[in-house]
Structures are given as C-alpha cells and as structure tokens.
Amino acid sequence: MIDTVNILSPFIYIYYTALVIIALGSVAWAYQLQKRYPFKYLLDFFYYLIAIYFYWFVIILVPDLLMAILREDLEARSVTLYWVFVLLSLPCFFIGLYLFISLFIHLRDQKIPKWITWIYLMAALGFGIGLGIALKLSIEQTDHDVIGNFYLILRSFALCVRLVVVAYAFLGAIKSSDKEQKGLIQTLSVYFFVAFTLYSVLFDYIPFPRDIRFYLSPLIYVFINIPPLFFLGKFTGKIFKDRLLTHDERIDFEGIFDKYGLSKREQEIFFLMLEGKSNREIGEVLYISVKTVKNHIYSIFQKLGVKSRIKLYIFMRNLAGN
Numbered sequence: 001m002i003d004t005v006n007i008l009s010p011f012i013y014i015y016y017t018a019l020v021i022i023a024l025g026s027v028a029w030a031y032q033l034q035k036r037y038p039f040k041y042l043l044d045f046f047y048y049l050i051a052i053y054f055y056w057f058v059i060i061l062v063p064d065l066l067m068a069i070l071r072e073d074l075e076a077r078s079v080t081l082y083w084v085f086v087l088l089s090l091p092c093f094f095i096g097l098y099l100f101i102s103l104f105i106h107l108r109d110q111k112i113p114k115w116i117t118w119i120y121l122m123a124a125l126g127f128g129i130g131l132g133i134a135l136k137l138s139i140e141q142t143d144h145d146v147i148g149n150f151y152l153i154l155r156s157f158a159l160c161v162r163l164v165v166v167a168y169a170f171l172g173a174i175k176s177s178d179k180e181q182k183g184l185i186q187t188l189s190v191y192f193f194v195a196f197t198l199y200s201v202l203f204d205y206i207p208f209p210r211d212i213r214f215y216l217s218p219l220i221y222v223f224i225n226i227p228p229l230f231f232l233g234k235f236t237g238k239i240f241k242d243r244l245l246t247h248d249e250r251i252d253f254e255g256i257f258d259k260y261g262l263s264k265r266e267q268e269i270f271f272l273m274l275e276g277k278s279n280r281e282i283g284e285v286l287y288i289s290v291k292t293v294k295n296h297i298y299s300i301f302q303k304l305g306v307k308s309r310i311k312l313y314i315f316m317r318n319l320a321g322n
Contacts, residue, residue, distance in 0.1 A: 012215075015215065015219075019218060019219055019222065020057075022222055022223075023053045023056075023057075023222050026222065026225060026226055026229060027046070027049050027050060027053065029229050029233075030045055030046040030049050030229055031046055033045075033046070033229070033232060033236065034046045035309070036276040036278075036309070037236045037237070041102075041103050041107045041232070042232060042236060044099050044102045044103040044106055045099075045103050045228070045232060047095075047099050048096055048099035048100055048103060049225060051092045051093075051095045051096035051099060052092070052096040052221070052225075053222070054089070055089045055092035055093050055096060056218040056221060058085050058088060058089035058092065059082070059085050059086050059089050060214070060217075060218050083135050083138065083144065083147050083151075086131070086151065087135055090124075090127070090128050090131060091128075093154075093158070094120075094124040094127075094128075097158055097162070098117075098120060100161075100162060100165065101120075101161070101165050104165050104166065104168070104169040104185070104188075104189070105169075107169065107181070107184070107185050107188070108169060108172055108173065108185065127154050127157070130150060131147065131150060134146050134150040134151075135147050155200065159196060159197070159200045162192065162196050163193060163196065163197070166188070166189040166190075166192050167193070169185050169186075169188075169189045170185065170186050170189035170190065170193075172185075173185040173186050180235060180238065181235075183235075184232070184235040187231055188231060188232075191227060191228065192228070195224045196224070199221065199224065202220075203216075203217050203220075237276055253267075260303045260304055261303055262300065262303060265286075265296060266296055266299060266300050266303075268286060269282055269293065269296045269300065272286075273297065273300075273309060273312065274312075274313070274316065279293045279294060279297070300312075
C-alpha cells in the first residue's frame with residue numbers, strides 16, 4: 001500500500017477524488033429518488049449507500065491518506081492502523097448489510113421479523129468482539145494473519161447473508177401477481193447474486209497483488225450499486241403513476257379539488273408533482289418560473305394541510321387505499 005502511494009501519489013489522489021465524486025453522485029441520485037417517491041425500499045437503499053460508502057471511506061481512504069501524509073511516523077504501523085480502522089468502521093458494515101436485507105424485504109411489501117433482527121444484532125456483536133480480540137492477538141504476536149483470516153470469515157458471512165436474502169426475494173417473487181414488481185425483484189436478485197459472488201471470488205479468494213486488490217475493491221463496489229439505482233428509479237416512476245394516478249374509480253380528484261379549493265393552475269401542478277417532476281421540470285412543462293411553481297406548491301400544501309411532497313404522496317396513497 002505504501003509503495004504504491006510513493007510511486008503514484010498524484011494519481012492516487014486523483015483516483016480518490018474521482019471515487020468520492022462517483023460515490024456522492026450515486027448517493028445524491030438515491031436521495032432524489034426517495035425524495036420524489038415515498039417508498040420504504042428507496043429510503044433503505046439511500047441509507048444503505050451512505051453506510052457502505054462511509055465504511056469504504058474509513059477503511060481505505062482515511063488510513064491510506066494518513067500514511068501518505070505522515071509516512072515517516074506511521075509506515076512501520078501501517079498494517080495495524082488499517083485493521084484499527086476496519087474495527088472502527090464495523091458498525092457501518094453491519095448497518096449497511098442490515099439495510100440490504102431491509103431493501104428486499106420491503107420490496108416484497110413485508111416487515112423484518114423481530115427475531116431476525118435480534119439474531120442479526122447478536123451476530124454483529126459477536127463479530128465485533130471477535131475482530132477486536134483478533135486485532136489484539138495480531139498486535140501482540142506482530143502477525144496479522146489472525147485478523148486477516150477472521151476478516152475473511154466476516155466477509156464470507158456477509159456474502160452468505162446477501163445471497164440468502166436475494167434467493168429468498170427471488171423465490172418469493174415467483175408467486176407475486178404483480179408482474180412489474182416481480183420483474184424488478186427478480187432482476188435485482190439475479191444482478192446482486194452475480195455481482196457479489198464475482199466480487200467476493202475476485203477479491204477474497206483469488207490471490208491478487210495486495211495493492212491492486214486494495215485500490216480496485218472500493219471502485220468496483222461503488223459501481224456495483226449504480227445499476228440498481230436505474231432499475232429502482234424506472235420501476236418506481238412507473239408504478240407510482242400506475243398505482244396512484246390511474247385510480248380514478250377510487251380517488252375523486254374533482255371532489256378533492258372542490259373540497260380544498262385548488263385552482264386550475266394548482267390542479268395542473270398537483271398532477272405534475274404526483275408524477276414525481278421537480279420544480280424545474282414543472283416550470284418547463286407549464287412555461288412558468290421556478291419561483292412561481294414554488295408559490296403554487298406552497299399554496300397547495302397550505303390548502304391540503306401537508307408540509308412536503310412526501311406528506312402529499314402519503315395523503316394521496318391513503319385515499320387510493322395503497
């Protein structure tokens with residue numbers, strides 16, 4: 001790790017900058033999706049990305065940059081420093097894994113049973129204690145094979161959990177009568193099954209040079225999570241319109257507009273908001289300024305008694321019986 005930094009230091013900083021920008025871009029994308037569409041699985045994926053990217057930032061970028069800046073003081077302790085950061089980042093690792101489980105459970109419109117949550121928490125606590133003990137033994141024996149092998153077991157555990165979850169989601173979706181939801185779940189299940197299996201085999205079981213594995217691992221992990229954003233966004237945008245805006249027999253829009261006194265312009269903006277369009281997009285459709293759009297939206301919120309788009313969506317979903 002140190003040798004690579006010495007030789008390619010400027011390129012490493014550029015690489016890290018690009019990595020952070022890509023990660024932040026995907027998080028921003030997920031944030032916009034969950035802001036537009038109030039579905040629990042989108043919120044799960046948004047927080048999942050934050051947790052796993054923070055995990056990678058802590059175990060890769062922080063120790064490597066510290067050693068590049070303070071090389072003379074830290075070079076002799078570089079490996080130990082790395083494992084210390086791994087231990088500190090472990091909560092993010094397990095939070096991210098739990099949110100991955102939650103994502104697929106909520107995609108199936110189910111809740112995680114409490115007994116599974118408790119078992120998971122006990123497993124996370126056990127691995128945390130085990131990693132701490134392994135780090136202590138490694139420091140005492142000046143041999144990091146102990147903690148390295150334990151960490152491989154931890155990553156294998158995470159892989160098994162992911163594969164079991166996606167297999168459960170795939171098989172459970174077979175009986176679903178909703179073809180679109182079934183298609184999304186099975187697409188994501190197959191995608192993550194293949195992606196995580198290949199990733200684990202590539203970086204945990206094939207003896208790549210340590211520096212190559214160290215720097216490529218987070219980059220590939222970041223890109224693994226970008227296609228699901230496309231799948232989720234496309235699916236959610238479609239079902240949001242289909243399940244909310246086509247319930248004419250269940251939602252009396254004219255009655256709502258009369259009851260709450262929405263003007264014709266407000267009605268137009270109301271439907272565009274329900275389609276998930278941003279303020280700028282609404283302005284482009286109606287040929288009005290963003291400021292005017294915001295004023296109309298504020299008026300709509302005041303009349304309907306809601307404080308945000310999410311509250312508006314929930315209000316309408318309740319009327320639709322969703």
